[in-house]
Amino acid sequence: MMGHQSMRITARGQRLQRSRAHARGMTLIEILVVLVLIGVVLGIVGGNFIGKGEKAKADAAKIEISQIAQTLDLYKLEIGRYPTTQEGLQALITAPAGVTNWNGPYWKRASVPKDPWGNEYKYLSPAQSGAPYEIISLGADGKEGGDGPNKDLSSLQQ
Secondary structure, rough: HHHHHHHHHHHHHHHHHHHHHHHHHHHHHHHHHHHHHHHHHHHHHHHHHHHHHHHHHHHHHHHHHHHHHHHHHHHHHOOOOOOOOOHHHHOOOOOOOOOOOOOOOOOOOOOOOEOOOOOOOOOOOOOOOOOOOOEEEOOOOOOOOHHHHOOEEEEEOO
Protein backbone atom coordinates (compact mmCIF):
# COMPACT_ATOMS: atom_id res chain seq x y z
CA MET A 1 0.00 0.00 0.00
CA MET A 2 2.75 2.33 0.77
CA GLY A 3 4.05 2.12 -2.78
CA HIS A 4 0.72 3.03 -4.30
CA GLN A 5 0.29 6.04 -2.03
CA SER A 6 3.80 7.34 -2.68
CA MET A 7 3.12 7.02 -6.39
CA ARG A 8 0.05 9.22 -6.02
CA ILE A 9 2.01 11.79 -4.05
CA THR A 10 4.77 11.78 -6.67
CA ALA A 11 2.25 12.18 -9.50
CA ARG A 12 0.51 14.98 -7.59
CA GLY A 13 3.89 16.66 -6.94
CA GLN A 14 4.80 16.48 -10.62
CA ARG A 15 1.45 18.04 -11.59
CA LEU A 16 1.97 20.75 -8.99
CA GLN A 17 5.45 21.47 -10.34
CA ARG A 18 4.13 21.65 -13.91
CA SER A 19 1.35 24.04 -12.92
CA ARG A 20 3.89 26.25 -11.07
CA ALA A 21 6.14 26.28 -14.11
CA HIS A 22 3.15 27.18 -16.25
CA ALA A 23 2.21 29.98 -13.84
CA ARG A 24 5.78 31.32 -13.91
CA GLY A 25 5.67 31.44 -17.73
CA MET A 26 2.45 33.42 -17.70
CA THR A 27 3.88 35.81 -15.13
CA LEU A 28 6.96 36.36 -17.25
CA ILE A 29 4.83 37.11 -20.31
CA GLU A 30 2.67 39.47 -18.29
CA ILE A 31 5.77 41.27 -17.02
CA LEU A 32 7.10 41.60 -20.57
CA VAL A 33 3.78 43.03 -21.76
CA VAL A 34 3.77 45.56 -18.92
CA LEU A 35 7.38 46.55 -19.66
CA VAL A 36 6.57 47.06 -23.34
CA LEU A 37 3.56 49.21 -22.45
CA ILE A 38 5.65 51.29 -20.04
CA GLY A 39 8.28 51.73 -22.76
CA VAL A 40 5.68 52.91 -25.27
CA VAL A 41 4.20 55.41 -22.80
CA LEU A 42 7.66 56.73 -21.85
CA GLY A 43 8.55 57.06 -25.53
CA ILE A 44 5.47 59.16 -26.23
CA VAL A 45 5.78 61.30 -23.11
CA GLY A 46 9.57 61.65 -23.43
CA GLY A 47 9.26 62.75 -27.05
CA ASN A 48 6.86 65.50 -26.02
CA PHE A 49 9.17 66.71 -23.25
CA ILE A 50 12.22 66.76 -25.53
CA GLY A 51 10.39 68.97 -28.00
CA LYS A 52 9.29 71.32 -25.22
CA GLY A 53 12.82 71.48 -23.83
CA GLU A 54 14.20 72.69 -27.16
CA LYS A 55 11.39 75.23 -27.48
CA ALA A 56 12.18 76.50 -23.97
CA LYS A 57 15.84 76.93 -24.95
CA ALA A 58 14.82 78.88 -28.07
CA ASP A 59 12.55 81.09 -25.96
CA ALA A 60 15.39 81.66 -23.46
CA ALA A 61 17.74 82.63 -26.30
CA LYS A 62 15.19 85.16 -27.63
CA ILE A 63 14.87 86.69 -24.17
CA GLU A 64 18.62 86.91 -23.69
CA ILE A 65 19.10 88.42 -27.16
CA SER A 66 16.54 91.06 -26.16
CA GLN A 67 18.43 91.74 -22.90
CA ILE A 68 21.72 92.09 -24.78
CA ALA A 69 20.02 94.47 -27.23
CA GLN A 70 18.83 96.68 -24.35
CA THR A 71 22.34 96.68 -22.91
CA LEU A 72 23.75 97.66 -26.31
CA ASP A 73 21.27 100.56 -26.47
CA LEU A 74 22.50 101.77 -23.07
CA TYR A 75 26.10 101.47 -24.32
CA LYS A 76 25.22 103.61 -27.34
CA LEU A 77 23.57 106.26 -25.16
CA GLU A 78 26.77 106.70 -23.15
CA ILE A 79 29.42 106.11 -25.82
CA GLY A 80 27.59 107.54 -28.84
CA ARG A 81 27.88 104.39 -30.97
CA TYR A 82 27.43 100.63 -30.78
CA PRO A 83 30.48 98.39 -30.31
CA THR A 84 32.10 97.38 -33.60
CA THR A 85 32.14 93.77 -34.73
CA GLN A 86 35.81 93.60 -33.73
CA GLU A 87 35.09 94.96 -30.23
CA GLY A 88 32.19 92.54 -29.94
CA LEU A 89 30.01 91.98 -26.92
CA GLN A 90 33.15 92.06 -24.76
CA ALA A 91 32.86 95.88 -24.98
CA LEU A 92 29.89 95.58 -22.62
CA ILE A 93 32.20 94.13 -19.93
CA THR A 94 35.56 95.83 -20.44
CA ALA A 95 36.30 99.20 -22.02
CA PRO A 96 37.59 98.94 -25.59
CA ALA A 97 40.85 100.76 -26.35
CA GLY A 98 40.39 104.44 -27.12
CA VAL A 99 36.75 104.63 -26.00
CA THR A 100 35.93 107.60 -23.78
CA ASN A 101 32.78 107.93 -21.67
CA TRP A 102 32.77 104.18 -21.01
CA ASN A 103 30.91 103.83 -17.73
CA GLY A 104 30.58 100.07 -17.54
CA PRO A 105 30.48 97.26 -17.11
CA TYR A 106 27.13 97.31 -18.86
CA TRP A 107 26.64 93.54 -18.69
CA LYS A 108 26.55 92.56 -15.03
CA ARG A 109 28.08 89.11 -15.44
CA ALA A 110 31.83 88.61 -15.56
CA SER A 111 31.83 87.06 -19.03
CA VAL A 112 30.14 87.45 -22.39
CA PRO A 113 26.87 85.48 -22.38
CA LYS A 114 26.50 82.21 -24.24
CA ASP A 115 23.29 80.95 -25.77
CA PRO A 116 21.33 78.15 -24.04
CA TRP A 117 23.20 75.55 -26.12
CA GLY A 118 26.57 76.77 -24.83
CA ASN A 119 27.64 78.58 -28.01
CA GLU A 120 28.75 82.20 -28.19
CA TYR A 121 26.33 84.70 -29.69
CA LYS A 122 27.50 86.17 -32.99
CA TYR A 123 27.58 89.96 -32.99
CA LEU A 124 27.76 92.07 -36.15
CA SER A 125 27.86 95.85 -36.23
CA PRO A 126 26.74 97.15 -38.59
CA ALA A 127 24.49 94.27 -39.63
CA GLN A 128 24.41 93.10 -43.25
CA SER A 129 20.76 94.19 -43.45
CA GLY A 130 21.71 97.81 -42.71
CA ALA A 131 20.55 97.66 -39.09
CA PRO A 132 22.99 99.12 -36.56
CA TYR A 133 23.76 95.64 -35.18
CA GLU A 134 22.62 92.03 -35.17
CA ILE A 135 22.92 89.43 -32.41
CA ILE A 136 22.64 85.82 -33.61
CA SER A 137 22.31 82.45 -31.90
CA LEU A 138 23.10 79.59 -34.27
CA GLY A 139 20.66 77.25 -32.50
CA ALA A 140 21.22 73.73 -31.17
CA ASP A 141 23.63 72.64 -33.92
CA GLY A 142 25.89 75.73 -33.66
CA LYS A 143 25.90 76.07 -37.48
CA GLU A 144 24.31 78.61 -39.78
CA GLY A 145 20.85 77.73 -41.06
CA GLY A 146 18.67 74.87 -39.95
CA ASP A 147 15.11 74.12 -38.94
CA GLY A 148 13.38 73.30 -35.68
CA PRO A 149 15.82 73.36 -32.75
CA ASN A 150 18.71 74.05 -35.17
CA LYS A 151 17.08 77.26 -36.47
CA ASP A 152 19.16 80.41 -36.13
CA LEU A 153 17.71 83.17 -33.94
CA SER A 154 18.42 86.84 -34.61
CA SER A 155 17.79 90.16 -32.92
CA LEU A 156 16.34 91.32 -36.24
CA GLN A 157 13.55 88.71 -36.02
CA GLN A 158 12.19 89.97 -32.70
